[in-house]
Amino acid sequence: MRDASVRILLAGGTQSQYQLLIEQLQHIKRQPYLLVWSEDHDRAERELAAESYDLVLIDCQADPERALYLLSYIQQGAALPCITLFEHSDSELSVLAHDLGAVDCLTTDNLHVAILERSFRYALDRSVVDQKLSQSHLYDPLTGIPNRQMFRQTLDAAIVSAKAQHAKLGLLLINLDGFKRINQAYSMDTADEMVRTMARRLARCVRKSDRLARMGGDEFALILDDCRSAEDVALVSQKVIDVLSAPYMIEGAPVIISCSIGVAMYPESGETVDGLLKRANMAMMEAKSERGSQYHFYSEETQIGALQRVNLEKDLRLALRANQFEMYYQPRVDLRSGETVGMEGLIRWHHPKRGLVSPAEFIPLAEECGLIIPIGYWVIQQACKDMKYFDDCGNHDLHVAINLSFKQLQDNMFVETAARIIKDSRVDAHRLEFELTETAIMSNFQQTYEGMMALSQLGITFSLDDFGTGFSSFAHIQRLPISALKIDRSFVSNVTEDFGDAEIVKAMINLAHSLKIKVIAEGAETLEQIQFLWEHNCEQVQGYYFSPAVSVQDFTAIIDQRVTVTA
Template sequence: MAEPTIQNRPPRPVPLAALLTLLLGLAVAIGLFLILRDLEYKAQDTDFRQQASIRALRLEHGLAEAVNAVEIANQLFVVNETVSREQFRLFTQPLLKNYPYIQAFNFHRIVTDSERSAFEAEMRKQFAGFMLTELAGGKPVPARIKKRYIVVDFLEPMRGNEAAFGLDVSFHAHLVATMQHAAETGLPAASDLLRLAQGEADARIGFQVVVPVYRKGAALDDAGARRAAWIGDTAVIFSAKKLIEKAFGSDGLLEEGSPDVSVYAAAAAVESQLAFRKGLPPASGPQGGALLRWLSPRQISPVTHDFLVAGKPWHMMLSPAAPTAIVGQYGSFYVLIGGVLFSFLAAAYIHALVTREQRVQRLVQERTREAHLANRLLREDIAARERLEKDLQLRKRAIEASPNAIIITSAEAPDYPIEYVNPAFLHMTGYTEMEILGRSMRLLMGNDSKQPGIAEFKSATIEQRLGHAVMRSYRKDGTMFWNDLYTSPVRDADGRVTHFVAAQYDITEMKRYEAELEIRANQDTVTGLANRNLLRDRLSQALAFAARYMHPVWVVHLDLDRFKFINDTLGLSAGDQLLKQVAERLQACVRATDTVARLAADEFVLVLPERSDESSAIHTVQRIMDAAAKPYTIEGHEFFMTVSAGMAVYPTDGEDAETLMKHADVAMYRAKETGRNNYQFYTPAMNERALERLRLEGDLRLALEHRQFELHYQPQVDLCTGKIHGMEALIRWQHPAYGMVAPARFIGLAEETGLIVPLGAWVVRTACMQAKSWQDAGLGELRVAVNLSARQFTQKDLVKSIANVLRECGLAPHCLELELTESMLMDDVERAIGILRDLAGLGVQISVDDFGTGYSSLAYLKRLPIDVLKIDQSFVRDISIDPDDAAIVATIVSLAHSLRLQVIAEGVETAEQLEFLRDHGCDAMQGYYFSKPVPADQFEAMLRQGKCLAGSANIAG
């Protein structure tokens, strides 16, 4: 049988070796493709996330800096008692210049309906035709009547914003909610995005940040207290586009080919709250069939970053720019193509080798070409790796070149040791790498470990969240600098925090600038005292407070005698040194709540509020004159200086600041005319009363020695028996010139001068001796009540001195009753309980005087070892006509009896009062109805006569 011709030869099956070669080549190609594609994706993803992290830090810092501008503006209202429009304009000018993304500074003032007319009238003095307005149809119209208005009071810049001046913004529900949230928390609060009236068309989207302003001196312990003290807020309106572009700066973060950025003023990607967008929105993912998606380069996932802007959540999304999203991932694709081709060629080669040996040469050449292709692809892969390494080095150099300090710490508690610092940190702190690596960042805090920012960072590291605080830090040489510090956790692929990265900004100059602004606005440059502006502000506030609570305010005008001689003799520099020493002595002589100001040259003014009597103000001025009279040493010369002072008091000498300062100045010149080195009151009548008080104080010091005091006794009558069972000892002063001086005129003086202690000891001893004398005369075992002063009660040897008096007089302890006021006991309850227990241990009786007028704390009353409650006469006076007073007295009696205490009513003057007390079970009374306080001889006659209270139960007996 003949062999078939070539044309008729059946096709041969593919050899097994060729098939295996094809499958193995394809498997290797696909494996290499998957590995290289994963490496390429990770490299590009790592690079993109580093870029995203840098932009997130830049944006968060820029927004924090913007919020800081609001807080800086708010400091103007925190530091100053009142702020003028000129101060507001001058203060905001540099901020508007430094922060071009700020559209306007506002101060919103809360005005009630009752204050509206006065507010509009006051504003019209400066702005003709001013009225409160609201928006209707986009135009300002007169504001409708409502309970409360939130008015744009201060506004900078005014040009272009005139329509907002005087506008009531309370119609804007979201803005009001933002303001109320800030007021209740005491923290800055940001609004939603709003459309701005000014600026370029693409920059008219903005937002507003508000910081609350509270009433001066108000308690801010909780949200309710802060809401009650809220009087307005400072607000700053920002252009979102300009702010974000400023935050990213000019480092190429927004240039062509950089990642696309979308920033939302919300917690999620809400298009209505889109604040900024560069490029396109993030893509939803690759499209097409499964095979096409498998072959396509892996898409880089968008990066999101959430943070807070003044308490409001913001959301940022970053995605690779469309042209560069897949650049760098085609090397693996080339490997796949080459591997597939190589596999097919190898299989073809085997197939040809088996079938046709004559094709060997061609297959060798084909393999050579494929080898060259593989080498070229390998070289391209190496080049890609080199580019990746170069990019990583570039990022490292960028961090090292950063002007702000960058620190990377381990997440290992408790020290979180430092693993990396950039050169800016070393330059900022003065440490070397060897000195800082492995150490804790607490090294920068030194001994200043009580800062609130430390607690914030401890909490942030424990909770593994972002942290931010402004802190005082210390360089290696010990110098302090202000540090604006941000920390952020760094997580690995599994989401576990392995490190923390911190960015540190030196804001010392900004803090110094704030301090300088405050000093220049309020302080005298030579002495550091309040200047004329601050003096007028403090005096106006003191007068407003005094008018509300009916307190006097003393204004003292001081002038240095012969100061011109010092200036002319030693020169202006010596004069300035003298003024500084005088200022220090003046401040040492007054309270922290007083104001000491330098008016001009050698003239000083003191504002002394909350001094209810003349004596305290006189003593303050006398201390100042004594301090000023001490010798001064300047440039090796010792000399003496005196002052002349004039005093005026509100409201007697004037009801406004200008009048009072003028009258005090007149009085000061009178002091100069009368020989210098003295003080004068504005009116002769006040001067005479003050001199009389001083004479009375001088006489008081001699009264005990000259035996000018005596005791009067007021009977205390048992309401059941009608008999006298005790008496209260009351001191009187028989002055040789003024006659009988009432206790109200000298007890306060004795308290102030400390004479109350020996005077009180004299009263206790005299009363005990008198009671013992009446007992020895057979007039009964009467109990004598003696009032203790606050100074006596706080004496360390009080109990011992009482025991000595009882022992020396021979009086039984139960015959002595010590009376104390509620305020004395409640001032320091635990200490009072200890003293009262020691006194009760002696056996003396203890009563609480004027019960019901002080603290009346039932929680402590049951713990106090007392025997008697004395109802104050202010309640007894109207018990027959005032149901409230009657209810109070009945309650006190019932309360005392439930605690097994006796009750005595003071100031009983009518039969109706007496009958009410009897009907409600009161134990005893004292008052003019039975007898006024009388001298000892008259009281003894009353005892001998057996005087009783008419109408008692057993009078007949």
């Protein structure tokens, strides 16, 4: 039962008919009704555009043709429930009215209170059911915004309109980076609430004329009508990035959600729904490959890049069998003694045609296509072999750190396989360190915890990599066998120039020491940065100031000759 009055518009009819309906509606006690009268159908059309109504009663007696046109107009637009009034119930026009969408047809000789109440209640209840059915088919139940099916219809209509007006159209595909990890790390309800929040943020930052939809999972789409230039679309894209990247609280801790946006323009990028969506998706993948919140416009180069990624994946599958990988090592230096005490192992790919391929290019691809797990096992095995090589060269105390992907930790055979590789290599597991990022740890905390505890029993140590860029909880971290915290290079690079970064680095060092773990700073390139880190009790540093990552043989030469390789 509704508390507010039901607003009904009487379109057409006479003054006496209006007065009769007013009197009869006053006798309905269950629900208050407010009846407004428009003398002709043209005025009724304008009234519907200006005011909000729940139900329309259309008199079809004086001008049936105009009345049925109004009925058709309403069903194509606002789709309000409509009841028609005829002189006789068996009129051919009443059959036509049903076909045009009227939910009921009444006759003027039978307008009793009970019949009016029954007809009105049926029309209103039917409207609620129809709206819910329509919403279930065309709207996303989680966010309440249009779904993929409705979006395709909307985009098709927008293309037709843009073509007729010789206008440009912008399509944005928006993908939330790292959402899958959040979905795995927290409850489904938490992930759902995050998606709802992102949808609300997007809805608030776009114009009313722009059309927003959820394409599924962590992906949204946005149609920008009547775009004057690519610069206008770029401004909107940056605005979306800024709005979505505002801190979001999960379990009392702020989380930064980055996003990747692919942009396709009509008519330059395509003239069909499928063409625009395909090219926007290509552009989105290009933006995602650049890491961090980025937007990318589709171009011919984008399509070339997509083909290159397909070919690169094909080559990557052959690389392991063809022995094209090699481990490089970057020294870690103890700031108190000045001695090299360890190293970080970094994989390199010697492509037969492209030369040295950056890990930043092929590691994300390996994670996407599932190759990161066998590549990860190769890294562990090769690092163990290289540890034996360093030992044979007389460098027995060096510690070796290697990176683990979150997907490796999700492999049920990881602990068993890693333990077997280490045992077969006969290296001192106490000198082997696994580096994990905050997001990797939180992707499946319980499984990560159990795996780390099992591996720590072998003597393996762990460090928390890229600290400050993820969303870990210290309540969780304190439970883990972590012996070192690595400060990300993004903070270290500006530590002598940016007061904010300097304060953050000092706070990180103090925080780590309060947890009784050492600190390793990445990306140190200047003497001033080294001096700052030394003054604030950072234990170890790695970076170009001492040496880039080099081959096993060059690393041995650095240790033996005590020389410093410059970038």
